[in-house]
Amino acid sequence: MLPLVAIIGRPNVGKSSLFNRLVGRRVSIVDPTPGVTRDRITEPVELHPPPERRVDDRHRSKWVELCDTAGFGVYTAEGGRFDDAGMDLAKLTPHVEEQIRHAAAIAAQILFVVDVQQGITGPDREVATMLRSAGHAAKVVVVANKCDSESWELQAAEANRFGFGEPSCVSAMNGAGLRLLGELLWERLHAGGAGAPGEGEHPADTEIKIAIVGRRNAGKSSLVNALAGQERVIVSEIAGTTRDSVDVRFEIGGRTFVAIDTAGVRKQRSLADDVEYYASRRTEDSIRRADVCLLMLDATEKASHVEKKLSSLIVECYKPVILVINKWDLVEKKLKVADYEEYLSKEFPHLGFAPIVTISAKAGQGLDDVVGMAFNLVSQASHREGTGQLNAAIRRILLERGPSSALGTRAKVFYVSQIDTRPPTIACVVNKPELFKATYQRYLLNRLREEVAYSEVPIKLLFSARKQRALTGGGVHEGAVEAGEVETSDADGE
Helix, strand or coil, rough: CEEEEEECCCCCCCCCCCHHHHCCCCCCCCCCCCCCCCCCEEEEEECCCHHHCCCHHCCEEEEEEEEEEECCCCCCCCCECCCCCCCCCCHHHHHHHHHHHHHHHHHEEEEEEEECCCCHHHHHHHHHHHHHHCHHHHEEEEECCCCHHHHHHHHHHHHHHHCCCCEEEEECCCCCCCCHHHHHHHHHHHHCCCCCCCCCCCCCCEEEEEEEECCCEEEEEEEHHHHHHHCCCCCCCCCCCCCCCEEEEEEEEEEEEEECCCCEEEEEECCCCHHHHHHHHHHHHHHCCCCEEEEECCCCCCCCHHHHHHEEEEEEECCCCEEECCHHHCCCCCCCHHHHHHHHHHHHHHCCCCCCCECCCCCHHHHHHHHHHHHHHHHHHCCCCCHHHHHHHHHHHHHHHHCCCCCCCCEEEEEEEEEEEHHHHHEEEEHHHHHHHHHHHHHHHHHHCCCCCCCCCCCEEEEEEECCEEEEEEEEECCCCCCCCCCEEECCCC
């Protein structure tokens, strides 16, 4: 397990900007509105030893889990205490503060960030008091951010009054001082015993990434917390509580995976501000980087336009998907599973291949089924079908029913081969690709699912024309394809 380094401070001192700089990419949403970051957001970061320490293997780089937290003390902007549904955002205060306190408690080191250009404020002193009273003083590094030039370093000395030692002057905006800050963290972790074998090593690649998507209040964060066995992300009745996409690493039953808790999505025209817009874009990015998606549906509500739009994006990205029906315990006495499955097939006809799992995130029911199915889908998407089996399957399907042509042109398939996995990608060399229209491709896919070992994941079909045979020095050009030719009559049309 990697040592945790928590970034803590009042709002708008540049915590998320510092986090993104140290990680090396934009992960946390950066916005001047207080309360943008609400959950704990973590990413692995490599720390390098000072140059004088890089003399032997005992002083190699260390990996840590860097954690961005919410701004302590202020969670709503002026005039923005209530959301568009009239919910009081101040109710999030105990949840947010508990996340911050928990991060400080489990951290190996704490980066206490202050804004040198604004100077030390009352909220800064409140954060310092909180850290000191909780017994964390020994692991605190004061980070004087926004030292955009040397002229601000004298101002940074004001932070000495906290009693946590000399502050580290950095600029998250231009990257100044970050190398020295990383080396300081390396030294402190090494002195604290984080240099033991196995600690701070490069994090092993997780088996899969699972993106949990859906509309607001579908129960996505409740599912993450139920898997974690603790309040890892904030769960609230206030819609839109999760603003970032939060990666949470798990190891359950010997299986390692990352669950990506995403912001609840709503209609584009309903987005309240820039923060919600970027949160929506993060959800789309999470789908693209995931290995499998969980589309969370609320069993007590009808499927919405938002969920249908998300499902279409999942299909466009060729991502395996599970329809996770949450709050099933509230409807199971009056609703049959078969009836609900029929309802889903009408609402999401393009997800006819996707498995359906009913759960209650709040009660912790059905969680093993969700995780097990996610791994099963990744295994299916990683399967490679033999060329002989594929050619035989396509031959049978085309002989039963081939694509139609108004001009009477015969469709010919010369060769079929799987050329990639995740998603399974099948290349078909044919005489005229334009004969294989979208409607016939859907039929072909549905029939193909009955023949191959990846029936519950998206399959990508590629059609290309056979290269012309050309004589080059008495031989046949290597682009020619002859194997497995299949003719289909247009009389078997749709």
